[in-house]
Amino acid sequence: MSTSEIGTGAVPPAGTTTPEAPAPTAPAGKAPAPATPAGKAPARKPRRELLAASVGSVVEAYDWTIYGVLAPYFAEQLFPGSSPTARLIAAYLGFALGFLVRPLGSVVIGRLTDTRGRRFGLTLTVGLIAAGSLLLAIVPGHASIGLAAPLLVVAARLVQGLSVGAENPTAAAYVTETAPGRHRYFYSAVSYGGVVLGSALSFIVLSVLLGVFGETGVEDGAWRLAFVFGALLGLTALWIRRGAAESEVFAEDARTRKRTRGGASPxxxxxxxxxxxxxxxxxxxxxxxxxxxxxxxxxxxxxxxxxxxxxxxxxxxxxxxxxxxxxxxxxxxxxxxxxxxxxxxxxxxxxxxxxxxxxxxxxxxxxxxxxxxxxxxxxxxxxxxxxxxxxxxxxxxxxxxxxxxxxxxxxxxxxxxxxxxxxxxxxxxxxxxxxxxxxxxxxxxxxxxxxxxxxxxxxxxxxxx
Incomplete structure (x- = not known):
């Protein structure tokens, strides 16, 4: 493959407005760019865009990790089994299923992100993650609804797996296109640092729950509060992301594809x-x-x-x-x-x-x-x-x-x-x-x-x- 083949595709040609410029403006004598495919977006603010990318990483890592951390505490209530070990294994199988659908999420939601806009993808992924956490917080126990309980848990994990499969690449595309050129990799580090913070946050929440309710209290239902917190965290991230600007690189590329009728298949x-x-x-x-x-x-x-x-x-x-x-x-x-x-x-x-x-x-x-x-x-x-x-x-x-x-x-x-x-x-x-x-x-x-x-x-x- 030639060097220019990727270079011209990945970086806008000279003369176009790129996100590297500190304050992009419309060329002299021309009106500002029209609204993006994802809808009318606010003016660009690089730090707000960085926050929009990073907060999703925190939510993704927290919701992905908290399930595994809490599985020993909720397995007894939500999963059937002949022994506590069998129920815990069933809970961990639910965790594993999330990994299996991550590639599917990266294709399905990633394609929507590449056609509908970065903001669309950012809000969709974090919204799905929050919905999955909310379902885990309110699902009745196995004693109340039988096999429907583990099935709902698996459904929530599949939704979260689809979302997590697309969250990181969507944020990566957004940071790639919106970060100032001189600080692009620092912005990359900050946004991905949210994964570390989210993972740490899950252990902090468990420690707080154990300190307040004790192990028995967490097993009796206090574990649900951790998923409620995850849902609220996701809704906060959704609010932040809805206020972020669309990537100008994506918007320009989308207009070009529309004029040339390109981009039918990736x-x-x-x-x-x-x-x-x-x-x-x-x-x-x-x-x-x-x-x-x-x-x-x-x-x-x-x-x-x-x-x-x-x-x-x-x-x-x-x-x-x-x-x-x-x-x-x-x-x-x-x-x-x-x-x-x-x-x-x-x-x-x-x-x-x-x-x-x-x-x-x-x-x-x-x-x-x-x-x-x-x-x-x-x-x-x-x-x-x-x-x-x-x-x-x-x-x-x-x-x-x-x-x-x-x-x-x-x-x-x-x-x-x-x-x-x-x-x-x-x-x-x-x-x-x-x-x-x-x-x-x-x-x-x-x-x-x-x-x-x-x-x-x-x-x-x-x-x-």
Whole structure:
């Protein structure tokens, strides 16, 4: 594929109004641009647009995580089973089903985002997430409505899975097109940092509920308050997003497609970008495998290796989360100055080469557990901070949400959703020492794949090799 093929599709040609300009105005003698396909939008305010993108990430991560965190507390009320373990397994199967529909959501809602507008996609995803949380908050128990209870829970999770599959790529497309050019990767870091904050918020809410109601009280129904909070959080995000301006890049591209009757199907364009699609898949696979290893499996890994108790490892992860957030902000600043690829490659190289030795040192007692979590999560911050917007710029606006979302959703489903089960299987087979090799291998693959694209001298215009 030629270099110009992606470069011209991803970046508006010279002379058009782009979101890089601090204060876009209509050309002299011309009226302002007409209302976008998503409806009349307010004047552009980059910080409000950043807030609109970020708040959805918080809601997405909170609602996705809180289900798994609360499953041991609501499984008894909502799921049938011959034993508490059987009911808990059924609840976790509901969690897994959400992963299966994420690729579908990235295509269906992503296509709507690419045709109806970024604001339309942003409001739709967060609205669906809020609706799913509200349904989980009010669904009657299994004792009251029988099998309808678990079916409603699964329905809520499927709706949320569809939405989550499109939320991140929709926000990525929006930030790609609205962030000031000099701060694009910093905006990327801030918007994706909402995922970390949302995940942390779910554990904070559980701690508050346990502190106020106790374990028995949470099991008796106080768990519903966490989903009520998620629904309210989603409605707040919906209000913020409705007040955000439409992407001018999308609006101009939509007008061009309307004049030329283009954009009937995204598949020819996607087939022309198979190389960048593969790169996005590989990059997401590496990052998501490390993320799930550290945030989900690490306490079990450390405990099984005799390096720390689960409680000690979980405490060390809190320090790692601080390093993750700080690292993402620093990585965004660095990418705006030096380009995204050097930052992304530094993170993946460190994870590919350093994960196994660092974890081996921890198991041997030579490296403290908090040092391991801080170093690995800081390295993970580098690709996480820049990959969303970097990936968005690899594709033209007409397919940007679908093109970012589909390979990412597939990677998360195949590598992220399966990693905890894979790690547990390796430990049960007596091969717990092999667990760190899988994240290291996927990061090595992501590092190699990053050479499938190269970066334009300007850090916001990556193009294909």
């Amino acid at each position: 598949w020819p364009v996607l087939r022309a970008h198979l190389g960048p699609l593969s790169v996005v898949f590989a990059i997401t696979s590496g990052a998501t495998t490390v993320f799930y290893f550290l945030t989900v499996d690490f306490p079990s890994y450390a405990a099984a290796a005799g390096a720390a108790t689960k409680e000690e490892a979980s405490g060390a992860l809190l320090l790692g989360m601080v390093a993750l957030l700080a690292g993402m902000l620093a990585a965004g600043k660095a990418a705006d100055r030096f380009g995204a690829l050097p930052v992304l490659r530094t993170g993946f190289a460190g994870l590919a080469l350093g994960s196994v030795p660092l974890l081996a040192g921890m198991v041997a007692g030579r490296v403290p557990v908090p040092v391991v979590t801080v170093v690995l999560l800081f390295l993970l911050a580098l690709p996480l901070a820049v990959s969303n917007v970097f990936a968005g710029q690899l594709f033209p606006p007409a397919v940007r949400a679908v093109a970012v979302g589909l390979p990412a959703a597939l990677a998360i489903s195949l590598f992220g959703g399966t990693f905890p089960a894979l790690a547990e299987w390796l430990r049960s087979a007596g091969h717990g020492g092999w667990v760190p090799w899988w994240p290291a291998i996927t990061c090595a693959a992501a590092l190699l794949a990053s050479w499938g694209v190269r970066e334009h001298p300007l850090p916001d215009t990556p193009v294909s090799e």
